[in-house]
Amino acid sequence: xxxxxxxxxxxxxxxxxxxxxxxxxxxxxxxxxxxxxxxxxxxxxxxxxxxxxxxxxxxxxxxxxxxxxxxxxxxxxxxxxxxxxxxxxxxxxxxxxxxxxxxxxxxxxxxxxxxxxxxxxxxxxxxxxxxxxxxxxxxxxxxxxxxxxxxxxxxxxxxxxxxxxxxxxxxxxxxxxxxxxxxxxxxxxxxxxxxxxxxxxxxxxxxxxxxxxxxxx
Numbered sequence: 001x002x003x004x005x006x007x008x009x010x011x012x013x014x015x016x017x018x019x020x021x022x023x024x025x026x027x028x029x030x031x032x033x034x035x036x037x038x039x040x041x042x043x044x045x046x047x048x049x050x051x052x053x054x055x056x057x058x059x060x061x062x063x064x065x066x067x068x069x070x071x072x073x074x075x076x077x078x079x080x081x082x083x084x085x086x087x088x089x090x091x092x093x094x095x096x097x098x099x100x101x102x103x104x105x106x107x108x109x110x111x112x113x114x115x116x117x118x119x120x121x122x123x124x125x126x127x128x129x130x131x132x133x134x135x136x137x138x139x140x141x142x143x144x145x146x147x148x149x150x151x152x153x154x155x156x157x158x159x160x161x162x163x164x165x166x167x168x169x170x171x172x173x174x175x176x177x178x179x180x181x182x183x184x185x186x187x188x189x190x191x192x193x194x195x196x197x198x199x200x201x202x203x204x205x206x207x208x209x210x211x212x213x214x215x216x217x
Contacts, residue, residue, distance in 0.1 A: 006126055008118065010037040011044045011068070012057040012084060017107070021055075021114070028115040033122060041068030045075040052078075052125040055105070055118065058085040058092060066092075069099040080125040082118075093203055106196055113196075155192070156210075158185045163202045163211055 008025070012018040022035045036051065038044035040060065054072050072081055080102040085092065093104060102124075105117045154175075161171045168186065172179040186198065193210075195201035205211040 005032060005034045006053070006122055007034045007036065007049055007051040008122060009044055009047075009049065009051040009054045009079075010035065011039075011041060011054060011060075011072075012037075013039050013060045014057075015039065024111055025115060025118060028119075031115060031119050031122070041071050044068075045071050051076050052080070053118070053122045054079050054081045055084050056081055056101075058083045058096060058104075066095055066099055069096065069101055073100055078125075080121055082121045093199060097203070097207075104196075104200060109196060117196075155185055155189050158182065159189055159201065159205055159211065162186070162189070162198050163205070 010018050010022055012021075018037050018039070022037050025031050025033070025035050033052075034049070036047060036049050038047065041056070044054070054076065056068060056072065058066065060068075069081055072079065081100060082103045082105055083093075083096050083101050084105055084107055086107045096104070103121060105114060105121075107114075109117070157175075158171055161174065166174070168179050168182045172182045175182070190196070190198070190201050193201045193204045195204050202211065
């Protein structure tokens with residue numbers, strides 16, 4: 001008997017983005033899954049498909065992504081809900097986590113990176129991420145718990161300033177360093193924490209106890 005393919009639901013009110021993402025995922029050699037789509041949370045939960053992963057736009061008219069997380073959790077209790085966001089705003093992301101979101105994918109990423117992120121979250125929803133981690137010897141998990149002890153002191157200080165919303169220019173001025181040096185420090189922090197953006201890095205650090213909640217602006 002042939003096992004059914006895992007299923008992904010794309011929920012976004014912009015047809016061009018939604019359909020473009022669907023075509024991109026279907027044409028990707030990395031992803032083997034059924035891809036469904038809907039222009040609203042209401043339309044999504046009305047569909048009969050069982051899904052493993054829901055990619056949900058964080059900001060939509062009517063019932064936005066944050067409000068829709070609960071409806072999706074009720075319709076597909078075991079599914080992962082990952083927010084699609086064009087915003088890099090800490091408060092939006094914290095609200096989504098409180099509502100039950102599993103993670104975030106930035107719409108600003110390159111197409112290949114988006115496909116890789118979708119595959120990553122789909123594997124996690126299927127409980128396969130741990131096996132891949134063991135086989136490859138490295139973590140594929142963006143929010144896997146980082147080791148705070150290997151984060152250099154200067155990078156930790158930079159991370160605290162990122163949490164307070166300081167720009168690279170302001171951080172460079174504070175430490176008496178060049179903006180180029182701070183950009184490199186920020187890039188190293190993102191890599192260490194497995195984050196795509198500064199905001200995600202701060203949230204990962206908070207979630208794993210590297211930064212206290214009071215450190216965030």
